[in-house]
Amino acid sequence: MNEQDLRRLFAVSVEDVLPSRPATAGWDRARRTRRTRRVLGAAVLAVALLGGGTMAVRQPSPDPPLNHTVAPSVEPTHADPVQRPPAELTFPPDPLNRLSGPATVPLSERPVQRALALFQPVDEENRADGPVRILGDDGVVRGLDVVTLAPTRDAGGNEATAVKPGVLSPDGRWAAFAQTNELIMVDLTTAGVRRIPLDGYLELVVWAHDRVLVGGDNRTYAVERDTEAAGTIDVSAWNVVAPDPEAGREAALIELTGERGGLTLRSRSAREATIRSEQRITHDALPPPYQVNEFYGRGWLHGGRLASAAWITSNEIDGAEGVAVLDSRTGEVTHLLDLGRERGKGCCPVLGWDNKGAVLLRLEPAALARWDPETGEITGVIRDLRGVLALAG
Numbered sequence: 001m002n003e004q005d006l007r008r009l010f011a012v013s014v015e016d017v018l019p020s021r022p023a024t025a026g027w028d029r030a031r032r033t034r035r036t037r038r039v040l041g042a043a044v045l046a047v048a049l050l051g052g053g054t055m056a057v058r059q060p061s062p063d064p065p066l067n068h069t070v071a072p073s074v075e076p077t078h079a080d081p082v083q084r085p086p087a088e089l090t091f092p093p094d095p096l097n098r099l100s101g102p103a104t105v106p107l108s109e110r111p112v113q114r115a116l117a118l119f120q121p122v123d124e125e126n127r128a129d130g131p132v133r134i135l136g137d138d139g140v141v142r143g144l145d146v147v148t149l150a151p152t153r154d155a156g157g158n159e160a161t162a163v164k165p166g167v168l169s170p171d172g173r174w175a176a177f178a179q180t181n182e183l184i185m186v187d188l189t190t191a192g193v194r195r196i197p198l199d200g201y202l203e204l205v206v207w208a209h210d211r212v213l214v215g216g217d218n219r220t221y222a223v224e225r226d227t228e229a230a231g232t233i234d235v236s237a238w239n240v241v242a243p244d245p246e247a248g249r250e251a252a253l254i255e256l257t258g259e260r261g262g263l264t265l266r267s268r269s270a271r272e273a274t275i276r277s278e279q280r281i282t283h284d285a286l287p288p289p290y291q292v293n294e295f296y297g298r299g300w301l302h303g304g305r306l307a308s309a310a311w312i313t314s315n316e317i318d319g320a321e322g323v324a325v326l327d328s329r330t331g332e333v334t335h336l337l338d339l340g341r342e343r344g345k346g347c348c349p350v351l352g353w354d355n356k357g358a359v360l361l362r363l364e365p366a367a368l369a370r371w372d373p374e375t376g377e378i379t380g381v382i383r384d385l386r387g388v389l390a391l392a393g
Contacts, residue, residue: 079376081285082336089366091380095139096368100385103133103143108191112136114172114392115188118144120163121387127151128161129387134188137172144175146191152178152203154216163388165298165351166206170245170393174225176212178202183214183223183230196228204237206298208270209249213237234273241299241306241328242352245393252276254301254328256308260293265306265331279331286336289313292324297349300359304328307359309349317341321348323361325373335373339363352391360391 099119114137123129128151132144149162162177169175177184180201185194203216212223215237222233241254253268263281268274283291292310299308305325312322321339326332339348343364351360354370360381363369368382368389382389 079374081334082287082290082338083371083373083376083378084338084340085363085369085371085378089363089369089378089380091366091383094381096135096382098139098141099133099135099382099389101141103131103141105140105142106145107134107142107188108145110140110142111191112142112172112188113138115168115175116172116392118163118168118175118390119385119387120161121385122161123386126161127159128163132163134175144186147177147184147186147193149177149184150179152201152216153180154201154203160203161388163390164204165349165388165390166204166242168390168392169207169225172392174207175390176205176207176214176223178205178214178216183212183221185212185223185225194228196223196230198223198230206237206240206242208243208253209245209247209251213240235268241301241308244301244303246303247301254299254306256281256295256299256306258294260291263292263295265326265328279329281326281331281333283333285332285334289315290336290338292322292333292336293319295324296346298351300350300352301328302353302357305334305357307350307353307361309346309361312336312338314338314340321345323348323350323359323371325359337371337373337378351389352393362389 096117099117112134115134116137117135119133121129134142134144136142151159152162153159162179167175167177173189175186175188181197181199183196183198183202185196198221200219201216202214206213210225212225213233213235214221214223220233220235220237221230223230235253236255239255239257241256243251250270253270253273255266255268257266258264265279265281267276269276281292291313293312295308295310297309299306304327306328307323307325310322310324312320314320320341321343323337324333325335327334347364348362351362351368354360357374358370358372361369361371365384366380366382367385369378369380371378
């Protein structure tokens with residue numbers, strides 16, 4: 001999301017976000033499956049508030065009037081390598097809050113020029129509960145009406161919503177959804193639908209410039225957006241990091257693999273996925289005993305930095321929740337957000353970066369929060385929503 005998008009959206013009213021309870025069972029189920037297959041199974045990365053959150057929430061500021069300029073937040077006083085969230089989250093007005101309201105027009109009647117985010121509401125059983133919401137850069141929330149999405153599932157019958165982080169293209173013009181035995185691509189600017197037949201239980205999607213990497217189990221396909229040509233590629237859809245949208249067509253594919261004592265950052269060529277280098281993950285920049293035990297969810301690249309949720313060893317517990325920022329060239333963990341031990345397992349997946357270098361993540365009690373690892377500033381973006389959020393680059 002760039003500043004032009006924000007200026008355009010701040011010209012429309014920002015709706016309040018209704019509180020809800022969490023939806024995390026799908027993630028837990030996927031993690032159990034991953035343990036069996038030794039693959040990280042972030043099948044449902046809900047953006048719901050986990051019950052019993054440890055932070056208080058300040059009420060968001062009143063909606064900004066037209067042409068309102070939001071005052072900059074106060075700069076933090078320190079930015080240590082290990083940081084912690086504040087006792088209270090503030091929620092400045094943000095255009096993404098419009099996703100809390102229902103769609104006002106179907107996509108088929110009013111396609112977007114560019115989508116900023118997709119949101120799939122879910123019920124108590126983590127099943128899709130209503131149409132996918134599409135927030136356009138004009139501030140209008142559309143409903144996805146041109147295709148009916150089935151839940152994804154694996155060979156064991158575990159299901160998750162088709163909307164996951166990574167399904168929205170970085171330019172906000174396309175959405176790609178994994179389905180059993182096919183990939184569905186929706187041109188959000190025309191409401192056109194393409195169906196590409198593929199074999200297998202497909203669960204995850206990652207955009208790599210003008211290609212879609214889609215996979216599940218132990219097979220991943222690379223599908224060309226423009227020609228629909230498809231072939232298998234030797235990269236894991238569970239471990240591959242979402243490339244930086246600015247890096248271009250030939251940017252390397254990065255994977256985060258392994259567990260404590262053997263965490264590895266692997267670089268592959270963009271097209272053939274040939275291994276180019278492997279770096280051990282190091283923690284020299286962190287004070288002892290801090291270290292990453294294991295990564296989970298989708299990792300995201302931004303320039304030379306990589307952000308991913310992780311289970312960590314902190315100065316209080318082995319197995320705390322955290323978010324790590326790494327140097328993608330050396331594998332060194334440069335910043336760590338210590339989220340403590342009072343949160344649910346797999347609580348806080350990373351959902352991308354903003355254009356100013358802040359990490360976007362789910363952080364209870366926020367459905368979406370913004371963390372700047374360079375300054376230590378953490379603010380809320382969207383309050384609690386029950387569902388799954390996918391952001392454009």
